[in-house]
Amino acid sequence: MIAELNEKNLKDAAKVYMDSWKESHREICSSKFIEKHDINYMINFLEEKQKNGYMIFVCYNSENPLGIIGINPADEEICLLYVSPDEQGKGYGSKLLKFALSKCENPYITVLDTNMNAIDFYTKRGFVPAENQSENIGEKRIFERKYVYQNKNM
Ligand SMILES: CC(C)(COP(=O)(O)OP(=O)(O)OC[C@H]1O[C@@H](n2cnc3c(N)ncnc32)[C@H](O)[C@@H]1OP(=O)(O)O)[C@@H](O)C(=O)NCCC(=O)NCCS
Numbered sequence: 001m002i003a004e005l006n007e008k009n010l011k012d013a014a015k016v017y018m019d020s021w022k023e024s025h026r027e028i029c030s031s032k033f034i035e036k037h038d039i040n041y042m043i044n045f046l047e048e049k050q051k052n053g054y055m056i057f058v059c060y061n062s063e064n065p066l067g068i069i070g071i072n073p074a075d076e077e078i079c080l081l082y083v084s085p086d087e088q089g090k091g092y093g094s095k096l097l098k099f100a101l102s103k104c105e106n107p108y109i110t111v112l113d114t115n116m117n118a119i120d121f122y123t124k125r126g127f128v129p130a131e132n133q134s135e136n137i138g139e140k141r142i143f144e145r146k147y148v149y150q151n152k153n154m
Pocket residue numbers: 020021024081082083084087088089090091092093094095110111112115117118120121124
């Protein structure tokens with residue numbers, strides 16, 4: 001089941017986001033920066049995104065929350081795709097992405113150049129790198145690249 005983020009599932013969504021974000025950023029961020037992303041930080045972050053118009057969805061397996069995804073309707077960025085570390089590789093990310101794609105006309109995503117798992121995941125599902133859209137986002141010269149959705153038959 002995929003449900004829109006609301007007051008009742010906010011904490012569940014923030015927990016999934018925190019666990020997956022920490023796991024995927026551990027190699028590239030300082031431990032101080034990782035620790036800053038506690039449950040309250042993630043709750044505030046998701047609430048702020050929602051206030052700014054983002055649509056955020058939570059995927060459940062019966063009662064258990066295991067993934068989130070966001071869409072910014074203003075420009076159709078698909079973002080915040082995070083699946084709990086223990087639940088990755090079981091098809092939930094694909095399900096969430098398909099769900100988000102069904103709500104967009106010309107979506108795009110951005111992904112860190114170092115995140116090879118995610119790049120592989122998105123490129124296998126119809127995303128291609130946008131020209132000249134790599135952006136330096138941090139102290140360690142980590143680049144974030146934009147990918148646009150091209151294969152609409154997938
Ligand atoms: C990338 C991510 C959302 C994919 O979700 P998922 O539920 O693991 O994806 P699925 O099970 O539907 O698909 C698995 C596919 O992704 C690949 N994959 C990517 N990361 C994986 C991981 N950590 N574990 C297992 N498979 C992974 C698999 O090789 C598999 O390949 P396939 O394309 O040949 O099928 C998820 O691994 C995740 O949350 N990663 C950490 C957060 C992240 O990097 N998010 C993207 C930010 S831009």
